[in-house]
Amino acid sequence: MNFLLPAHNLEKWLKRLAAWAKIFYSFTENGKAHTIRYNPDNFISPDFKNIRTAENIKHFFFPSRGVVARFPTVLDLRPEPIVIMGVKNCDLRGVDVFDRVFLHWQPVDDLYKIRRENTIIISSDCPEPMETCFCNFVGLKPYPEGIADLNITLVKSGYLIEVFSKRGEDLVHADSDLFEEVKDGFVDEREDTRRRALERLDGINKNRINDKIPGLVEKASKNKIRDARDDCVECFSCLHCCPTCYCFLLSDYKRGDDIERIRTWDACYYAAYARVGGGANPRSRIDERFWNRFQCKFNYFYQYERIFACSGCGRCFSGCSAKIDIREVLSKL
Amino acid sequence: MNPYAPKLTKIKKIIEETPTIRTFVLEGKPIEFEAGQFAELTVPGVGEAPFTPSSSPYAPDLEFTIMKVGRVTRALFELKEGEIIGVRGPFGKPYPLNDFKKKDVFIVGGGVGFAPLRSLFLALIENIKEYKKIYIRYGARTPKDIVYKYLIPGWQKIKNVDILLTVDVGDEEWKGRVGVVTTILDEIPVDVKTTPAIVCGPPLMMKFTTQRLVEAGFKDSNIYLSMEKNMSCGIGKCNHCRVGKFYVCKDGPVLTWKDVKDIEDPFL
Missing domain, CATH: 3.40.50.80 (Nucleotide-binding domain of ferredoxin-NADP reductase (FNR) module)
Structure with a gap:
């Protein structure tokens, strides 16, 4: 189901959505895509053409630091409704991974669930992938085909909106006066945009990983292949900016008469990550931790869910001090 | 139910087993379990660590025999009978x-x-x-x-x-x-x-x-x-306890040699 949001109606729509939700969207500053909160008094135009934002979408469902339990007083979490616009397909792979871990794997994480249920995701095509992008390398396309509630494709007359969920459909119907029927040619225009994006990506990444990668990663890990990991300076940027990394740590803090249990993002590259109380450490060396990350993303998660826990967003490469490129590491195996 | 929130109870009795090992008997039976399953114990304000009960699943009390080795267990050994402790679980699979x-x-x-x-x-x-x-x-x-x-x-x-x-x-x-x-x-x-x-x-x-x-x-x-592994959540989400493809908290804490023999140094 498709609708057209004429370009001049976008700001009106944002204003109406902002009456009941916090709105975040992507915009471009100094050539880089970022996430910004909608402010009607200081409106900055969204940019749905640029690649994924520098900020990681997982913040919305899985804050880098957040209370997950309080006792003896019981935690009563009531998150405000949020609408995020301009999410790219790579970041939807992150949402997909998180949904599987926190919603599908038992027990359900109610804190993730309540945040996820209160967040509407409006994705957008990625018509101009950059050199750092490799969604096609991990089996994804530069445009969403689900997971989000609605998707936006830029067409000449405005924004072509594709409905993915009932929630998305309800959203369009709630402000139906702002949307128009889709005319002949809009969908063809979208297909042309997508074809060009795919061609561009094919030029950037000629290789694809497939179901042979889990075995190759396991072998490399066992054989302790050195190469790329020698460059790792252990800044852990790759893991903290990764939309699919879901490791966390629980720690308790006193707050008045209560104890708060705080969940913080963790990263498997930290030396103490797997160390036990008695001091033993199964991954005391960085090379062990380096390959553990690859095993997690390209072997174990694939064994659990038949998808790679990698989105090809390129944040790990962009943020890496040593410019270690997942594509290079995997292509050498 | 919030899987991260512990049930609070009191320490009913402490038995000194050895100079570094004590058995903590908890008041009531905050969780039911089967032999082999484990629980996370909370020392309020300090944190959690995983332990397998040492009492019978059929017994009216819940007991844990614990050695003083790390941050949480050191704090646990400071606690006296009657003081509050938290329990979360049971987690993992029982012995077959x-x-x-x-x-x-x-x-x-x-x-x-x-x-x-x-x-x-x-x-x-x-x-x-x-x-x-x-x-x-x-x-x-x-x-x-x-x-x-x-x-x-x-x-x-x-x-x-x-x-x-x-x-x-x-x-x-x-x-x-x-x-x-x-x-x-x-x-x-x-x-x-x-x-x-x-x-x-x-x-x-x-x-x-x-x-x-x-x-x-x-x-x-x-x-x-x-398998003794670093554990945080106990519910197969945080990734800390993974050994090979297994989550020790979810697939274990007891694994067979067949499961782990191909993993380099699985006991570390």
Whole structure:
């Protein structure tokens, strides 16, 4: 189901959505895509053409630091409704991974669930992938085909909106006066945009990983292949900016008469990550931790869910001090 | 229900087992469990750590036998009877007791590793007629380090229970065997082709005991190993306890040698 949001109606729509939700969207500053909160008094135009934002979408469902339990007083979490616009397909792979871990794997994480249920995701095509992008390398396309509630494709007359969920459909119907029927040619225009994006990506990444990668990663890990990991300076940027990394740590803090249990993002590259109380450490060396990350993303998660826990967003490469490129590491195996 | 929130209870009793090992008996029974499953204990304001109960799943109380080794256990040892403690669980999979029926059960423990094995042992003797014979082989560093000294004589009198102890280093009063636990595994009086062997202890003990059991002819899938891993959430989400593709908190905490033998140094 498709609708057209004429370009001049976008700001009106944002204003109406902002009456009941916090709105975040992507915009471009100094050539880089970022996430910004909608402010009607200081409106900055969204940019749905640029690649994924520098900020990681997982913040919305899985804050880098957040209370997950309080006792003896019981935690009563009531998150405000949020609408995020301009999410790219790579970041939807992150949402997909998180949904599987926190919603599908038992027990359900109610804190993730309540945040996820209160967040509407409006994705957008990625018509101009950059050199750092490799969604096609991990089996994804530069445009969403689900997971989000609605998707936006830029067409000449405005924004072509594709409905993915009932929630998305309800959203369009709630402000139906702002949307128009889709005319002949809009969908063809979208297909042309997508074809060009795919061609561009094919030029950037000629290789694809497939179901042979889990075995190759396991072998490399066992054989302790050195190469790329020698460059790792252990800044852990790759893991903290990764939309699919879901490791966390629980720690308790006193707050008045209560104890708060705080969940913080963790990263498997930290030396103490797997160390036990008695001091033993199964991954005391960085090379062990380096390959553990690859095993997690390209072997174990694939064994659990038949998808790679990698989105090809390129944040790990962009943020890496040593410019270690997942594509290079995997292509050498 | 919030899977991260503990149930709060009080410490009913503390039993000093050895200079560094204590048994904490909790008030009421905040969680039900099956032998082999574990729980996360909270020391309020300090944090959590995973422990397997040492009491019988059928007992009215919930007990944990714990060695003082790290940050949380040091704080736990500061707590007195009557003070508040949190419990979250049960987590993980229990021992497959149905698969043990009509067979001998061969239990090998080391040090504080006897704690979860005691829970298993008490669950087994609750229905002892279901099993052929229960063997316990237990090693501690010195006679002072043997846990449940006050219970072992009673267990030795139970029909179809065979217990053998050893210490690495004896003292003047010690009349039993001296040597690491593998020295009392020279004679294995069971049918190794069918008997389950259950092992829990410190990493090195686990490693050498497993080697010995494999040499003796136990099947890889019949060697049950308690895996000690760093754990945070206990519910298969945080990723800390993963060993190979297994989440120790969800797929374990007991895995078989068949599961982990291809993993480099699985006991570390």
